[in-house]
Amino acid sequence: MNNKLWTGLSDSNIDKLLDEFNSSFSFDFRLWKWDIIASLAHSEMLSKTNIISEQDFELIKNGLIKIFKEIKENPSEWYEKNKDFEDIHSAIETKLTNLIGIAGKRLHTARSRNDQVATDLRLYLIEENLLIASKLCNLKHRLIELAQRDKEILMPGYTHLQQAQPISLGHHWLAHYERFSRDYERLCEFRNRLKICPLGSGALAGTTYNINRNYTAEKLGFISPSNNSLDSVSDRDFVAEHNFAIALCGVHLSQLAEELIIWSSQEFNFIKLHDKYATGSSMMPQKKNPDVAELIRGKSGRFIANLQNILIVLKALPLAYNKDLQEDKISAFDSSDNIKICLDIMERFLESLEINTIKLKELTEKSFLNATDLADYLVKKGWAFRDAYKATGQIVKHCIEKQTYILDLSEKDLKEFLGELSLEDIKELKEIITPVNSMLNRQSKGGCSPLKVGEEILFARENLKYKIKNIEKEINESINNPLKHWT
Ligand code: ARG
Numbered sequence: 319m320n321n322k323l324w325t326g327l328s329d330s331n332i333d334k335l336l337d338e339f340n341s342s343f344s345f346d347f348r349l350w351k352w353d354i355i356a357s358l359a360h361s362e363m364l365s366k367t368n369i370i371s372e373q374d375f376e377l378i379k380n381g382l383i384k385i386f387k388e389i390k391e392n393p394s395e396w397y398e399k400n401k402d403f404e405d406i407h408s409a410i411e412t413k414l415t416n417l418i419g420i421a422g423k424r425l426h427t428a429r430s431r432n433d434q435v436a437t438d439l440r441l442y443l444i445e446e447n448l449l450i451a452s453k454l455c456n457l458k459h460r461l462i463e464l465a466q467r468d469k470e471i472l473m474p475g476y477t478h479l480q481q482a483q484p485i486s487l488g489h490h491w492l493a494h495y496e497r498f499s500r501d502y503e504r505l506c507e508f509r510n511r512l513k514i515c516p517l518g519s520g521a522l523a524g525t526t527y528n529i530n531r532n533y534t535a536e537k538l539g540f541i542s543p544s545n546n547s548l549d550s551v552s553d554r555d556f557v558a559e560h561n562f563a564i565a566l567c568g569v570h571l572s573q574l575a576e577e578l579i580i581w582s583s584q585e586f587n588f589i590k591l592h593d594k595y596a597t598g599s600s601m602m603p604q605k606k607n608p609d610v611a612e613l614i615r616g617k618s619g620r621f622i623a624n625l626q627n628i629l630i631v632l633k634a635l636p637l638a639y640n641k642d643l644q645e646d647k648i649s650a651f652d653s654s655d656n657i658k659i660c661l662d663i664m665e666r667f668l669e670s671l672e673i674n675t676i677k678l679k680e681l682t683e684k685s686f687l688n689a690t691d692l693a694d695y696l697v698k699k700g701w702a703f704r705d706a707y708k709a710t711g712q713i714v715k716h717c718i719e720k721q722t723y724i725l726d727l728s729e730k731d732l733k734e735f736l737g738e739l740s741l742e743d744i745k746e747l748k749e750i751i752t753p754v755n756s757m758l759n760r761q762s763k764g765g766c767s768p769l770k771v772g773e774e775i776l777f778a779r780e781n782l783k784y785k786i787k788n789i790e791k792e793i794n795e796s797i798n799n800p801l802k803h804w805t
Pocket residue numbers: 342346404405431432435639641643644645
């Protein structure tokens with residue numbers, strides 16, 4: 319079938335293999351909704367500027383809405399019937415002309431597929447951006463709730479995966495919350511750059527028609543039309559930014575997943591996996607595997623690869639549109655499809671975990687997590703920090719040799735190392751350096767004490783409530799009922 323839009327010079331059908339090679343329908347079909355919406359805005363603008371007649375616009379509008387409903391009703395059937403088209407843009411335009419005749423052939427006036435595809439893709443990614451942001455809000459909400467539940471639960475804090483200082487588990491959840499908050503902010507900031515409309519840039523040089531680019535940009539919910547027509551049709555920075563935002567969010571998910579995997583091991587035994595979110599082994603009956611977390615960790619690899627993919631596609635392209643740009647979509651779609659699942663499943667997985675609080679507490683007691691507190695106590699008694707550090711080091715060494723812990727040493731034993739202190743002081747010291755006090759006393763801003771964690775939670779909750787309201791509003795305005803201007 320010769321269903322090409324570009325047979326200006328060719329008089330024979332192209333080679334079948336080239337035809338298949340050239341086609342993007344299999345992956346750009348999903349742009350259908352935005353392709354139709356952008357065509358509605360474009361044709362309306364053409365009629366407002368008297369480039370096409372009002373009657374033609376009415377015909378185009380009704381035809382496009384009919385196609386919209388047809389696809390919406392049964393996307394897979396429509397896909398199957400039309401998969402021989404070169405891309406979604408050709409398919410919709412041809413279908414429209416079949417439906418309404420010559421008016422359909424006027425739709426592409428003052429437009430090229432180059433500005434068209436850039437516009438469709440931006441609209442699609444704005445929607446994805448909002449959906450990802452909303453899922454990030456759910457995950458952030460879960461982490462806040464976990465932090466609230468676990469803000470008094472003691473656990474070892476690590477650096478280099480070596481026990482460092484006691485912290486609260488709530489504080490640990492909030493650390494992850496911060497990472498996802500940055501991911502959320504990043505998406506929002508970059509959404510503003512997505513909202514620049516290339517439509518009306520033509521193939522590369524603009525157009526001789528007296529079009530109104532502000533009109534289409536505004537109708538489609540963009541902030542403004544783009545500036546330079548050459549840049550507009552070749553710019554895919556927004557795809558790179560989309561892939562980057564997802565790659566970094568994927569890395570954050572992977573870091574969290576990695577911890578949960580370690581924590582669920584028999585050696586750590588910090589958490590117990592819920593049967594609903596764990597898998598077994600076909601051979602070893604005792605196994606309960608954290609596949610969910612492992613897959614999330616694994617998928618971060620593809621997010622990173624997708625970012626590389628778009629950067630490599632772009633790196634040697636001369637201005638303006640080049641067909642290489644057709645390759646922009648697969649990685650962007652793959653990233654958004656997968657990050658949405660990862661965010662959803664991580665949220666549920668977190669909710670399902672059972673915390674082994676006894677094990678966590680025991681670990682903080684049988685440890686040297688309180689060594690810094692000992693040194694800090696001495697400093698508060700007038701010692702220079704380096705001297706305090708050295709004396710504490712000697713005490714820890716002594717304990718290791720005697721296979722005991724600081725708090726298990728008698729006051730007399732401690733006095734041997736801390737001669738300058740009175741027995742009263744040493745009693746006080748033993749009280750201050752219990753793991754729970756060590757956690758409670760870290761009350762500097764951003765510190766791990768439940769008091770500070772509680773303050774952070776209050777702030778985070780308020781902030782999130784506001785964000786969720788905003789994102790819901792934006793989703794309602796731009797995604798739900800996309801035909802609102804035309805029906
Ligand atoms: N399918 C093409 C893409 O995704 C549409 C643009 C075609 N433009 C062109 N000059 N061949 O990039």
